[in-house]
Amino acid sequence: MARRGESIELAVLGLLHEGPLHGYELRRRLNLLLGWGLGRVLSYGTLYPALKKMSRSQLISEDTSTPAPVTGRPRIVYRVTDLGREEFQRLMSEAGPVAWEDDTFGIRFSFFASAPSEIRLRVLEGRRTRLEERLARARADLARTQRKADRYASEYHRHGVEGVEREVRWLSDLIAAERGRQESRSSPARPVPGQGGASTTGSPEATTG
Amino acid sequence: MARRGESIELAVLGLLHEGPLHGYELRRRLNLLLGWGLGRVLSYGTLYPALKKMSRSQLISEDTSTPAPVTGRPRIVYRVTDLGREEFQRLMSEAGPVAWEDDTFGIRFSFFASAPSEIRLRVLEGRRTRLEERLARARADLARTQRKADRYASEYHRHGVEGVEREVRWLSDLIAAERGRQESRSSPARPVPGQGGASTTGSPEATTG
């Protein structure tokens, strides 16, 4: 399982929810958004074929009407279709392990504003549980191999474990905040900054499970 | 240029320095050693072809003499050759950017015990510089997009930056320890900080600006 391919798809869908974009700008945003921004960058060799594929499966539409402002070339502007919006909600609601994997979690989290609170909470809690399971295993490994493993190897292991512990604390804070927001639902004094762009408050499918 | 391909090669070479191993056991150690241990595991579809390739290029040798103890199958025991040892030292000494990439850094660090202090220091400092460059860029991005980015996206960004800052502090501690070890060469056996137990020094003040 653990489809990696969905990561770009989800990210593109999420970005296009805020408004239409062309490939070049999409890539720039993607690089900022994803871990790509730190170090690695997404190549055109990945992006453009992915866009073509999504276009073929009707998740997004191509619009060549607006000519490029800088160059004279037919700049292609992409928009989410209704099918794309459906798919986005489906992907965001995905409750299975895929939602807690390292690579897709970051993307999901970044687009939390476009998902209902129940789903946010479910993804956050699932992620935390997953990390705690890992921690248990990792700590067991550490204790078991500490005697024979050399200093550097076990120091690296220890550092990794500490990093996961830090993320668990972060998740716990977020979960608490999310719960607080859910409880005070009756008084919408502090809504999630939905950014106006996509006013698709209609039928978020809520929870599927 | 086979940048990523070196990670398994280096890890196998490093593990075999401690003694001969067969594929199955090698994979188990690799999973503990690398980030693979947390979550993902290395598949046989990667390992065995990689071993064959290394065998062809004389970095390791196959030994089918010892029969499998459990099954009757011809268990293949791998050993580092002299050429493999040379290659290992060469890879460990690699001062270029490859040595600071996320994926190869962890492996290099885990095998620091097999490298001289100068190389350890060089790799640690290179890594820290690289991370600090990233931080500068990431913080600039954060400041620039903070206005328009929504809460969740920027929170994720912030969390990532904080994680990198944490790693920089970790590296600085290690570098200081390494320098201390270099200066007092006559009296060795100064341990790497953090050996004594789970002393999580997570101070809440993490941001520097």
Next chain:
DNA sequence: GTTAGCATGTAAGGAGTTACATGATTTT
């Protein structure tokens, strides 16, 4: 007048995954 940024793509290939194939032994 050359570098940098805008803008869209294709071709070749690397690295790794899943699924498949085989079969023995130990544990449940």
Next chain:
DNA sequence: AAAATCATGTAACTCCTTACATGCTAAC
């Protein structure tokens, strides 16, 4: 009797990267 662990491999596939191809405009 079934399941897990030991043990080695191959084939097909996916995702992504690098290098290439094209050409226009703004800035230095």
